Amino acid sequence: MRTLSGREVCAILLKHGFVQVCQRGSYIIMQKPIDGSTITVPVPDHKELRVGTLLSIIRQSQLDRSLFA
Numbered sequence: 454m455r456t457l458s459g460r461e462v463c464a465i466l467l468k469h470g471f472v473q474v475c476q477r478g479s480y481i482i483m484q485k486p487i488d489g490s491t492i493t494v495p496v497p498d499h500k501e502l503r504v505g506t507l508l509s510i511i512r513q514s515q516l517d518r519s520l521f522a
Contacts, residue, residue: 454504454508454522455521456502457501457507458499458500458501458502459496459497459499460498462502462507462510462521463481465520465521466485466496466514467483469485469514469516471483471484471492471514472484479497479499480495480496480498481495481496481498482494482495482496485514492513493513494513494514507521
């Protein structure tokens with residue numbers, strides 16, 4: 454798994470239907486409406502995200518892991 458910044462992860466999420474709804478401190482809040490519900494993913498605005506943080510974002514976003522490789 455390669456190292457990504459918070460902004461790079463947000464760009465990937467934007468390509469797949471997420472929108473930035475707000476920013477609270479160093480966290481960018483991304484949301485995607487699905488079937489009467491909403492997926493909310495907080496993304497830290499850091500230069501490098503830890504592998505565990507990135508895996509958590511991928512799991513929460515319900516996107517395929519290969520999109521972040």
